[in-house]
Amino acid sequence: MCRPEKPITTRNKALRELAEWLREQRERTRQGYRALSVRAGCHATTLQRATSGASVPKLQTVLNYARACDASPEEARRLWRQARYEEVRMARGGRGLSVPRPELIRDFVDLSAALQDLYEKAGSPALRTMEQRAGNFGVLPRSTAHRIVTKQAMPHSLQQFQAYLRACEVPETDRPDWEAAWTRAWRHEKHGEFVLTAKEREGVWESARILREGIQQTYGSVAEPDEEATITRDGSFRRYSTVKYVAQPRRAQRRGPGRESRHLPERPVQGQLSFNVAEHVPEPDPDALF
Secondary structure, eight states: OOOOOOOOOOOOHHHHHHOOOOOOOOHHHHHOHHHHHHHHOOOHHHHHHTTTOOSSHHHHHHHHHHHHOOHHHHHHHHHHHHHHHHHHHHHHHSSSOOOOOOOOOOHHHHHHHHHHHHHHHHHHHHHEEEHHOOOSTTOOHHHHHHHHHHOOOSSSSSSHHHHHHTTTTOGGGGHHHHHHEEEEEHHHHHHOOOOHHHHHHHHHHHHHHHEEEEHHHHSOOOOOOEEEEOOOSSOOEEEOOOOOOOOOOOOOOOOOOOTTOOSSSOOOOTSSOSOOOSSSSOOTTTOOHH
C-alpha cells in the first residue's frame, strides 16, 4: 500500500489543480511511485515532487508522468501552462493591466502587452525553444524574441509575427484575428488610423443611438442647428454655439499731404532733403579767420 500524500498548501490555484490531476491519474492506475518511475523514465522523487504543489514542475516531467498513467498529454500541457502562467503573475505581485483581446488591439501599446501575455500563457518557454518552434532559421532569432517578450521591440514583418505566434503555439484558428491586430497596430503607428470591423461599427452606432435617445428624453433635444452638444466628465450636458465672430480687417487711413502722423515724422518726398535750408545766408565777416 502506498503512503498517503501530503496535503497541497500552495496559493497557486492552477498549480493545485495540476497536482491534484496528477495524483488522480496515479490513483486511477493504482501504481506506486517506483513502478511509475520505470514507465516514466524519471526518478520516483522527481515524480513525487511534481505532485507536491511546492513549485511548478518542468513540462517534460509532467508529460512523462501523464504518459506513464496513460493520461491525455494535451490536458497535462494545458494544466501546466495555466500553473506556469499563474506563477509568473504571482511573481509580479499578482498585478498587471488587463490585456485586450485581439479584436480590440489598436496600437503598439496594446499589441506589445498582448504579445507578452501570449508568451506567458505559453508557459514562458526558453528562447531557444521559441527559435526552434518558429520554423525557418533566422525568422525569429533568440535576441529578437527576447526584445519582443520584454516589450523592447515589435515584430518588423508579418512573417516574423507569424513565427512568433507559432513559437507561442497559438492555435491556427486564432491566428487570423492576431494578424488583423498586427495590421491595425502598424497602420495606426504609421498613419494614426483606426480601423473598425463591421461588428465594431455596429456596436459604435448602436451605442451612439442609445446615447442620443437618452439625451433627447432628458433634455428634449440634442442640439440646435447652430449648436454643438457635449457631455462633460461630471456627466452634465452642455450646448455650445457654433456661431463664430469674424473680425473685420481695419481700413488703412490715408494721410493727406498736410497731415502729420501722431508718432512718426512725415517722410520726405523722393528727391527732397530731409532738413530745411535757410533762404537768407548771411555774408561772412571780413575780420573772421574762416
